[in-house]
Amino acid sequence: MKQTIKVGYIGCGRRGRSILKECLAKMRDVEVKYICDASQQRMERATAHLLAGGAARPQFVTDYHEILRDPEIDAVFVMTGWSGRPQIAMEVMRAGKYVAIEVGCADTLEECFALVDTYEETGTPLMMLENCCYGRRELAALNIIKKGLFGEVVHASGGYLHYLNEGELFRDIDTAEIPHYRIGHYRDRNRESYPTHELGPLAKALDINRGNRMVRLSSFASKSCGLKQYAADHLGADSVWAKTEYKQGDIVNTIITCADGATILLTLDTTLPRPYYSRGFSIRGTKGMCYEDGNVFYFAGMPETRQNKGNEGDMMEQYEHPLQKEYRAATQEGGAHADGIDWLVCRAFVESVKAGTLPPIDVYDAAAWMAVGPLSEQSIAQNGAPVDFPDFTRGKWQNREPAAENKYALHTVIEDDSMPIFPKI
């Protein structure tokens, strides 16, 4: 067990800087030895966060290979844009260093297989930093499911329900050095391009890759109207953005069927006006359910929860996961998120690196979740024809070893005597 680790950090865009500022800069057992970006200015901004946290100045590199050559480095964070990330991650694995990748899709299925192959060849662990797996709601539900309180899980749904036109895609578009990379994806492709925030927690709830697997996917895109309409209304009907043809449908619904017969519904919803962010998280079991948009947790055996649309806050407190309790007790600082999801997911990675164990969200999870992008694109292009989901574990899902038994693992029953007793049926 290492007391401290040295890391390299690739990608200092908005998201990359946020993780540095809110998480790594505050961790006394993590030394950021290198940061890497094409932009000197972005590296300076990132460094300011580290220095403010009392850390030493990291070395700046524009070629990440320099990081990989340093034998002192234990782990590397890959926080670049969607494309190219798998390629860098594979080089990191080949250099024998733990690798953490930011969430997102693969461009191609081949990339997903290559990640798995590289892991199996090198034995170097990869973790996807899917912060939403550590969300307060998601962890409470996982807790409830692992205790059997929802019964058998039959269906689960979620979405990335986040209006991006004004706050992200076209923000400062007239002055931006380069347009947001998502615009290019939306112009050129029609797919479920951002599934992991919802799919990650649902996959954990359904034991995907650990006793269950996703076997089939179908995906459907509505017409594409929201980007053009927004651009015409706000950037001018003659602007290049209003005249661009976008392939990306505004609402993409994807249905995944699992080996055990459970179904998963995912929704991408980012380019039509909506008033609030949601991950639309829902779990349906034979004995209970939860549903984010209804603010409800419900147990069939507890009739007193029946009319409690709006009881979610109470239930999340009653069934709060120990990690969330610990986080809340330790700090009120959650970075961008009040429930500390960035902090927790980074801790999960750091603890795995220190202990030399497998991370709780591993290369098989990452490959499967990232594969939704190219698979959905195939299905949409064929009017929603079902597409087989590759088994990236090559059969091992049926009897896989659990993740390392540290407290950040997402696969084990949480023992906590303070939890309420099993509801009656």
Next chain:
Amino acid sequence: MKQTIKVGYIGCGRRGRSILKECLAKMRDVEVKYICDASQQRMERATAHLLAGGAARPQFVTDYHEILRDPEIDAVFVMTGWSGRPQIAMEVMRAGKYVAIEVGCADTLEECFALVDTYEETGTPLMMLENCCYGRRELAALNIIKKGLFGEVVHASGGYLHYLNEGELFRDIDTAEIPHYRIGHYRDRNRESYPTHELGPLAKALDINRGNRMVRLSSFASKSCGLKQYAADHLGADSVWAKTEYKQGDIVNTIITCADGATILLTLDTTLPRPYYSRGFSIRGTKGMCYEDGNVFYFAGMPETRQNKGNEGDMMEQYEHPLQKEYRAATQEGGAHADGIDWLVCRAFVESVKAGTLPPIDVYDAAAWMAVGPLSEQSIAQNGAPVDFPDFTRGKWQNREPAAENKYALHTVIEDDSMPIFPKI
């Protein structure tokens, strides 16, 4: 224009009696001359409602053909169970009498075509009594859409989200003369068997069969666990109901693609515990949206609605449809539904019969909505393969005459100066 009409009424089950009691018994321009049912007892119970309303005693018949032979009869209500209803409806049309059918699916696509063919041969109008088209929320949204306030409609969703195990399917199962007919359907079939409560209003919102049409459908069923689990827990693990194998998946999601590129998501959700009824009604446009489960109406041009999760009540009042206003002013009695949906849909039919005009929900609508049952069954049986949606209008959807211009029509812009002005963009 007739001042009064004489009707025959076939089917005096729970739903049939409710419509008699809450609607027809109170309409002074409708004389129920016949009622028909296999059970004398049910006819007596139905009659009690009519007599209580001051009406004359109807004639009892067990063979509905007697009704069809009476030249005095203007219209016939067909309120029997799901199966066999189209057959009776066709006989009514051939007898030259307006026919109203209760909501539900066709068993087969052939039945849907036969309904359309019979209408085209006879010229006798049919109306499906889809009460939810007249719901307060649905009518307010229709009002907003027709005024253009949501912009272009891109996606719509809804569901029949109603836990039926305890309240309907297995209620009094030990003492019931015959089990609820839905149990047999759930044992023998796996399909979206009850789409019209949500699809009806969504189809009206999207101008289906009047400028737009449904071109393709895919349907996905989760495993089937809820019925067996409920029966084992409540009726005994050794009961016949716990030992029955049910084909019906607990959650069925169906995606329909329209000619204009809009998509519709339907969900059947009746056999897993859930704490409240919802139709999950949602409309997504380029300039606004509404969402039942979020209790929200949102207009992009009105930033003050942005954080108003929970503003639905206010917005439904502001944009209330004239029919709902009129209903609320006239009565506080809404039958089973506070917003008078049964009353309004029955009035829509009665007014069409009196005026000799086309009803607002006609045979093409009914055929298309009822076709979801057999089409979804086909798709589910093929792992969600897309199935072409027949064009029951045979091309006429591109340029169909609007429904008759009575105030119950669902296809025209509602002129009402008391409505709020168009939100700014």
